Amino acid sequence: MLVDSHCHLDFPDFAEDLDGIVARAETSGVGRIVTISTRVRRLGGLIQIAERFPNVYCSVGTHPHHADEEDGIAASELIELSKHPKVVALGEAGLDNFYDDGSPEAQERGFRAHIAAARATGLPLVIHTRDADEGCGRILEDEMAKGSFRAVLHCYTGGRELAMKAIELGLSISFTGILTFKKSGALRELAAELPADRIMVETDAPYLAPGKFRGKRNEPSYVVEVAKVLAETRGVSLEEISRQTSENFFRLFSKVPAPKAAA
Secondary structure: OEEEEEEOOOOHHHOOOHHHHHHHHHHOOEEEEEEOOOOHHHHHHHHHHHHHOOOEEEEEOOOHHHOOOOOOOOHHHHHHHOOOOOEEEEEEEEEEOOOOOOOHHHHHHHHHHHHHHHHHHOOOEEEEEEOOHHHHHHHHHHHHHHOOOOEEEOOOOOOHHHHHHHHHOOOEEEEOHHHHOOOOHHHHHHHHHOOHHHEEEOOOEOOOOOHHHOOOOOOHHHHHHHHHHHHHHHOOOHHHHHHHHHHHHHHHOOOOOOOOOOO
16 A cells, blocks of 8 residues: 655645545555645644545644744644644644745744644654755754654655755655656655655645646645656565555554554
């Protein structure tokens, strides 16, 4: 089986086809889906979706683009909201210097609050980092010195230095359809180098459809295409990459019940 560890089923792109999307994922061998929060104040909609489908779970957090909008949400509130049985992670939170959405100060405050919540709950933090390798690395090192926490750098497109720093700190790296793009040779080289027990796959749907479906709306079933390229990149079979990435997911997202075979 495979896991889509990061998508956004609450986005309008899926509103008219949610049952079909989840069914296609299951048919494609995707056994678990995590739909990721971008606004704490919209968690209710995510929980409704997660409760509707047995194999769908969610996170709680504020995307850095909305850091000003939700500035001041305390770690204590995140901790309380994460007690819901279907909430299995914090985030996504982090730093994004590519767009002007979310001031740097609010992004950093939010990032640190989410780390504190991850540390307190033991739940993994889903980290968004774009064009922010130096700042992200600095915060991760600073916060890890205060006490360990678990996290994954999702949709990884950063440099080798940040990736290796994350690995050194005990964190994981997740890849999307970007891995399949023709111009992503450097990213594939990095994916081939990372430890087998620290890699995962995701779609970030509805965005970033893999090469085979480029230009179309992405969906969780397409995570199979990411896994195929990751397997080819690492010189292993699709079955092996499916097993390894799923084991890595269930170890990190330990609140998600694993099928007996995966366990």
